[in-house]
Amino acid sequence: MDFDIRDLLKAMLLCLLIMIGWQYLQQKTRPPAPPDQQPQGPAAPKTPTPSTAAPMVTDEPQQKEIITQPGADWQVRMVAPGEDIVLGDRNQPAGYKSQITINASMAAVERVLLSEYKYKVNDEQTGYPLLESCLDENNRPLGSFQLGRLKLKNRIEVFDLSRGCWQLTRNKQTDATGEQTVAFTAVIEDGQKQPVLQIVKTYRYGQENGGYDLDFDVHLVNMTRRFLELESLEFWGPMGLMREGPRTDRRDVVAGYQVAEGEIDIKRVNLRTLEKDPQKAPIEKPKVGAIKWFGISNKYFAAVVRPYTPNGNQMVDYISDNQVRGRALSIKPGKTGQKLRSTLTVLSRLVREDPIKPSDRAEFNFKIFLGPISTKIFRQHYAGLHYEALLAGRSCAICTFQWLTALVLKLMDGIYAGVRNYGVAIIILVLLMRLLLHPITKKSQMNMMRMQKLQPQMEELRKKYGNNKQELSKRTMELYKEQGMAGNFLLGCLPMILQLPIWVALFTAVDGNVEIRHHGLFPASWHWLTDLAAPDRLIPFSWFGVEEPIEIPLLSGFMGGIDAFNLLPILLTVAMFLQTKFTTQPQMAQANPQVAQQQKMMMYMMPAMMLIFFYAAPSGLNLYIMASTFGGLIEQKFIRKHIKAEQEKAAEVKVAATGKVSDRLGPKKKKPKPQKKFFS
Structure with missing residues (x-):
């Protein structure tokens, strides 16, 4: 509740x-005498000690890992950063529901503006800031749908894909339906500078599902003649959600688990809980059921990630441990000089059981909802996905x-x-x-x-x-x-x-x-x-x-x-x-x-x-x-x-009916009796 x-x-x-x-x-x-009472006012809540964003909590014990350095066997190829790319348009006449800015260095979403809504009621221009760029514990920028550390089995290196390695390989293209596509590629190479693994990130945005969905794909392409096995790939979900309303902060990390046919069990952790107790970052998962979607939400809006397979809508198995984690962050200050503001994000790790064959690829596909928490929209475009569960707990x-x-x-x-x-x-x-x-x-x-x-x-x-x-x-x-x-x-x-x-x-x-x-x-x-x-x-x-x-x-x-x-x-x-x-x-x-x-x-x-x-x-x-x-x-x-x-009228009628006017009016007066006027 x-x-x-x-x-x-x-x-x-x-x-x-x-x-x-x-x-x-x-x-x-x-009335009885009031009992002795000792009213007890509510205790003042303990103010949490301000702190920076909590480090990511993992299930595995911390181990010393060898990070790739120049000259090592395998390393990430670094490239010069390109210019940011914008998908959609915040202006409603353009027909897009969002304006999505992609940072070229991170190949991640830096900002999402919803074209149908304003942040404040008296804003002149539409464009509600749904997602914003954030900062990690080292004050480095983070973006939504950013890839982090990649680990291969039987390799000691940990490859950092967060920034500086992405090259624009498919510039923004718009087809006849208005769908826009952009792709970025990062390369892991061996000691001879030969490509070993190619990581391709593709964003597609158009009018699908009313214009509220952003398609996001990650492909790992094996460039060698031997099998490669993925151990884990860190995936940052949506981040930078704003607070709505002064009464309570309703920003939550949410996860929907399909526990039975047509039944969703939603789990959530509030931002304040993450700030006070980072150990609660792993979202509690039910004993049965697979994760259907996950994301972040506030009082009115949500960004929800739904993994899927291209050949159907069956449940996927590439979310590690069938679990996601919440994390408190700070929103990156803008050019106007505003202070750091707290926010949250959701993280997961992508895994693959089967090895990647030579010249083959592993695919991770996501549909990302970016929009309002609206029962009308969910019923019209997302029937069967149970996004209405985002409203759970808001009524008794x-x-x-x-x-x-x-x-x-x-x-x-x-x-x-x-x-x-x-x-x-x-x-x-x-x-x-x-x-x-x-x-x-x-x-x-x-x-x-x-x-x-x-x-x-x-x-x-x-x-x-x-x-x-x-x-x-x-x-x-x-x-x-x-x-x-x-x-x-x-x-x-x-x-x-x-x-x-x-x-x-x-x-x-x-x-x-x-x-x-x-x-x-x-x-x-x-x-x-x-x-x-x-x-x-x-x-x-x-x-x-x-x-x-x-x-x-x-x-x-x-x-x-x-x-x-x-x-x-x-x-x-x-x-x-x-x-x-x-x-x-x-x-x-x-x-x-x-x-x-x-x-x-x-x-x-x-x-x-x-x-x-x-x-x-x-x-x-x-x-x-x-x-x-x-x-x-x-x-x-x-x-x-x-x-x-009515009571006065009834009294007059009663007096006239009894005929004992003198008993009620006292001695006779010279003036006519008012009761006679009533019957005249």
């Missing part, structure tokens, strides 16, 4: 318990009811199709829910007003049986039964109880939904409520040079990091304060000072908790709760006014 979901559920359950306790307290004849099926989340999404999408604004769609959704819950809300208000009328009788019971709690409780229940109110003390908070699943379902529907990302109530030029999937960020702290979210001791565990002044949670808090104040029972407070003190504490504690839990929540959720709360206040006012008018 995602940490944001856990925090939200804690807030919902805590608010629910407080509301139930409050309602019970107001109905209880004599037990507490949110996935069908309810799907229903909320369909309602929002349906309303959005008509109004073309998700903010307006959320407000309309509030009105619909208020209409559906109106009968229950009205009954709740009627019950509350009846309880207020019972306060004089309950006060008499307190005075008479105050020293006998058991008898007092018995007499109180008898009074409730006489008035037809037995068991109704929860009715006052029933509307909120029914709203809780809607809140959590809406949170699940909005938070992490790339379809709603950068959709706001107002246009981007307004700089407020421009992204309903993120906090409203009225005043970003970046305006004052603060780039990283601020962590508040004790509170950050509930509200996450703060990177802006958010106005909407404050408005929500005001609405909750007014609702709490409006629903208190002054008669009971006047009769019992202890209840008055507890009501006063509730009036301030409940809104304060809402502010803490929802400060960094998606603005779409806060907009819904705020609009629903203010709408509830208006609704309660009209309901109470209507109930009061």
Whole structure:
């Protein structure tokens, strides 16, 4: 379960318990003395010691290996670096979903920009930086899909293919369908400068699978007249993913294992875990099943590597130990002088059981998904690959009811199709829910007003049986039964109880939904409520040079990091304060000072908790709760006014029916009786 979901559920359950306790307290004849409590706030999380990227963890014990040096028997042929190559285009009219920059020296992807998305909502040009170049522990540049150390069986050399050895052997070519291809070649040669092993890396990018796939092939060509056996080839996966959202860092290394036909078991390790405990770098693998795909993901986007065989879609066996590893890295600083930023990558080792025959080759083929985490895209282009499992852990099926989340999404999408604004769609959704819950809300208000009328009788019971709690409780229940109110003390908070699943379902529907990302109530030029999937960020702290979210001791565990002044949670808090104040029972407070003190504490504690839990929540959720709360206040006012008018009308009818007007109105007055006007 995602940490944001856990925090939200804690807030919902805590608010629910407080509301139930409050309602019970107001109905209880004599509130018990509060038990001695020793509240324990959450311990401040230990700040991990900053460190550089952790070294790669391997399963084998560390052994001293002889690294190839000039003059050794076999070595990698070094070449002069060429110019970088760009595949695709970030400009949407070109028709490509990505712009992929390949570093010629590393023959690796240096940067990927997604042409359909922006990094910030007010960016003028599209191009979301999905992947970036990183730095290793020696501050050397790294790129996505880079090859590292190659080891052959029966050879003592370890060949470094990371950089400086790649020559462009097939310049960028574009066919009639728009597919672009580029190839690089590295050569391992013997002591006589004769080629022994040729390593060919080929990138192909076009419109396959909607334009989200990058094809990547590695061929090892045996240039000798004898068999060659590959022991391992280090393969760096995608890297450089950016953080999305200040509340929690959802950057994960993910791996999907096919444990049965049509069933995927997804394993993941978070970046923070990798930074704190590098020993957890190997991704836990299930007891059965083969690896289907692996990669990295954040809140909205993913880069997923899927190994395959050209002659079919069967599972491959060239991922060593059927396992991948995560690793924390630093993103390479750009030209603007920004500081190093933490990120992650995934590594694997390629192996081959069969030897490579003379003049033959070993093939390793991959399809790499570069794009948004979108159920629509996955179902349309990747049916059967179970990429939807990337969404696992982002919702609580037990507490949110996935069908309810799907229903909320369909309602929002349906309303959005008509109004073309998700903010307006959320407000309309509030009105619909208020209409559906109106009968229950009205009954709740009627019950509350009846309880207020019972306060004089309950006060008499307190005075008479105050020293006998058991008898007092018995007499109180008898009074409730006489008035037809037995068991109704929860009715006052029933509307909120029914709203809780809607809140959590809406949170699940909005938070992490790339379809709603950068959709706001107002246009981007307004700089407020421009992204309903993120906090409203009225005043970003970046305006004052603060780039990283601020962590508040004790509170950050509930509200996450703060990177802006958010106005909407404050408005929500005001609405909750007014609702709490409006629903208190002054008669009971006047009769019992202890209840008055507890009501006063509730009036301030409940809104304060809402502010803490929802400060960094998606603005779409806060907009819904705020609009629903203010709408509830208006609704309660009209309901109470209507109930009061009906009660006055019923009293007039009762007086007229009994004919004993003098008993209720006192001595006759010269003015005509108002009851006669009622029947005239």
